[in-house]
Amino acid sequence: MVEDCARLERQGWYEFVRDYAVMARALLQHYFPSLDPELDQHTLGVFQRARENQGRWFTSLRFANEREFLMSFRELVFAYARENSRLPAPPVSLAQMQQVMAELTVVEREVLWLFMKGYSAAQIAPILMNAEATAQAVKDKADRKLATILPDANADSFRLSARVLMEEAERAHGEKCLPLRTFNNLINGQISWRERELTEQHIRDCLNCLDRYTAFQEMIRLRKDARPLPEPEIQAMLDRLGITRPRSFFAKLLSMKA
Numbered sequence: 001m002v003e004d005c006a007r008l009e010r011q012g013w014y015e016f017v018r019d020y021a022v023m024a025r026a027l028l029q030h031y032f033p034s035l036d037p038e039l040d041q042h043t044l045g046v047f048q049r050a051r052e053n054q055g056r057w058f059t060s061l062r063f064a065n066e067r068e069f070l071m072s073f074r075e076l077v078f079a080y081a082r083e084n085s086r087l088p089a090p091p092v093s094l095a096q097m098q099q100v101m102a103e104l105t106v107v108e109r110e111v112l113w114l115f116m117k118g119y120s121a122a123q124i125a126p127i128l129m130n131a132e133a134t135a136q137a138v139k140d141k142a143d144r145k146l147a148t149i150l151p152d153a154n155a156d157s158f159r160l161s162a163r164v165l166m167e168e169a170e171r172a173h174g175e176k177c178l179p180l181r182t183f184n185n186l187i188n189g190q191i192s193w194r195e196r197e198l199t200e201q202h203i204r205d206c207l208n209c210l211d212r213y214t215a216f217q218e219m220i221r222l223r224k225d226a227r228p229l230p231e232p233e234i235q236a237m238l239d240r241l242g243i244t245r246p247r248s249f250f251a252k253l254l255s256m257k258a
């Protein structure tokens with residue numbers, strides 16, 4: 001699909017739009033609610049960005065599997081949306097978030113980070129493959145801690161801070177940060193006990209990897225749950241993206257003879 005898209009071939013773009021438009025829409029709705037009134041226009045905007053400069057985005061990609069491609073796609077959606085939606089003032093600062101997380105284990109931090117990203121306990125359980133009750137217990141603990149730091153905090157304080165905290169987390173990127181391949185091995189259980197320990201220790205202490213690792217799992221879940229875009233919508237989007245319709249067999253034959 002990716003090679004076809006880089007060549008602006010309709011079949012590749014057909015599959016890209018069919019399978020990924022629903023995910024772009026879900027991410028925009030979830031993280032950028034201010035774009036909601038023109039959601040379809042912004043979804044198209046994401047694909048237009050991938051289409052720009054003769055599909056340069058596709059030729060710049062480096063990935064080993066679909067899960068890694070999903071992360072590049074996520075970055076494309078966020079890059080587009082951040083330019084189109086103003087950054088809200090966060091109720092919870094980075095320092096306060098770090099105070100709340102101080103006594104949490106790595107798994108509890110992953111749970112809290114996903115709550116901060118606006119997911120409920122019922123949604124977090126299948127993303128992290130743990131129990132809903134566990135997720136809720138972490139949230140309750142974090143809420144109690146936040147209340148001692150920020151007395152006027154409410155149930156939405158974490159979620160309303162998501163965009164700012166996620167951008168802060170990205171800035172924490174360092175040389176020792178984990179590659180996507182390691183996240184994949186961790187999820188698939190293809191990792192030694194010792195390696196797992198070191199990896200989890202890094203995720204526990206590195207905001208960037210906490211954000212990326214939870215995003216990786218979030219994208220896998222989103223991909224599993226995404227339904228294909230309905231046929232008429234795919235065709236309409238391809239037309240608006242200027243991806244030409246394939247020429248018929250006879251048209252090709254004629255041009256060969258010419």
Ligand SMILES: [Zn+2]
Nearest residue numbers: 177178206209
């Ligand atoms: Zn890191």
